[in-house]
Amino acid sequence: DTVFHPQTLPDLSNLLTMSGMMEYLGATSFGNHRSVLQFDFKESLPDLGPNELLIQVAYVELNPVDLQKLNAKPSQDVPNPPLIVGYGGSGTVLEVGSGLVNQRTDWVGQLVAFLCDARRPGAYATHVAVHVQSVAKIPFAISLEHAATVPLAGCTAYESLVKLQIQPSTPDQHRKLLIVGGSGGVGSWATLLARARYPHLEIICTAGSELSQNWCLRNGATRVVPHSSLVANLGGGRDGSVDYILCLSTPTKELANDMSELIRPYGHVCLVAPPKESL
Numbered sequence: 001d002t003v004f005h006p007q008t009l010p011d012l013s014n015l016l017t018m019s020g021m022m023e024y025l026g027a028t029s030f031g032n033h034r035s036v037l038q039f040d041f042k043e044s045l046p047d048l049g050p051n052e053l054l055i056q057v058a059y060v061e062l063n064p065v066d067l068q069k070l071n072a073k074p075s076q077d078v079p080n081p082p083l084i085v086g087y088g089g090s091g092t093v094l095e096v097g098s099g100l101v102n103q104r105t106d107w108v109g110q111l112v113a114f115l116c117d118a119r120r121p122g123a124y125a126t127h128v129a130v131h132v133q134s135v136a137k138i139p140f141a142i143s144l145e146h147a148a149t150v151p152l153a154g155c156t157a158y159e160s161l162v163k164l165q166i167q168p169s170t171p172d173q174h175r176k177l178l179i180v181g182g183s184g185g186v187g188s189w190a191t192l193l194a195r196a197r198y199p200h201l202e203i204i205c206t207a208g209s210e211l212s213q214n215w216c217l218r219n220g221a222t223r224v225v226p227h228s229s230l231v232a233n234l235g236g237g238r239d240g241s242v243d244y245i246l247c248l249s250t251p252t253k254e255l256a257n258d259m260s261e262l263i264r265p266y267g268h269v270c271l272v273a274p275p276k277e278s279l
């Protein structure tokens, strides 16, 4: 029943052929993000792969992962400078790749949210080419601005839940998911998605302030506990107390010890952030 935005820009092909160029915010080298970003880059519109859409960017999200990428050293996965960062955003589809010609009228003019491929130029640009599988039409009730914030945090949460291989609760086995850092960007999506997908799952979130606790409960958490004293609050030991742990906080030795106490035999743990020290 979802209603999508009507095609709001009727003659987009004119817009496309008139300019033929895109502008972008590029990083001239790797290093401190404060000194390497420049606004004045211009180049031809990206070549479209067969299953890609050319999108005129309206909004891009700012994400710490962009800073991590800029601050990192060049690697095989990262194209040479000038590097365009920015993973998620929203905009209007202007053109389709050769493999999507039959779907042209479905896509051209649609308002969409998208997630860029980390190995390709990103979204801090006027235009971006994105694989059709990483693009979603925006439902009518959602603004372009809000939609731009969904793809990266939402897909990270979704992928984490898939990796946890959560089984539905049964009358004999009441399953529990612990989300460490449930009130943040990824944690909020993980709570909402887990609640929608597994109605009988017990979802326990860790949260700091009262505001965060209430937010987690509103998103569908069954219970909220403080970030610390997890074993004391939830119970640990040989049999553990939770079936799945989604850890969104950088694991310290203390948190790793707690998680190994909390997890039930054959349970699954997903670490989104790598540990900074050897555990």
Ligand SMILES: NC(=O)c1ccc[n+]([C@@H]2O[C@H](COP(=O)([O-])OP(=O)(O)OC[C@H]3O[C@@H](n4cnc5c(N)ncnc54)[C@H](OP(=O)(O)O)[C@@H]3O)[C@@H](O)[C@H]2O)c1
Binding pocket: 063, 064, 065, 152, 153, 154, 156, 180, 181, 182, 183, 184, 185, 186, 187, 206, 207, 208, 209, 212, 213, 227, 248, 249, 250, 272, 273
């Ligand atoms: N956001 C994304 O799109 C994205 C994408 C890929 C990967 N990631 C990674 O996912 C992780 C979470 O990112 P995020 O954007 O969701 O973070 P965020 O929005 O900044 O949220 C941070 C969370 O950490 C919690 N927290 C604070 N102190 C804590 C502690 N001592 N122990 C446990 N949790 C604590 C906060 O809870 P309170 O405020 O309630 O204290 C809050 O829920 C990061 O490692 C990030 O690099 C994020």
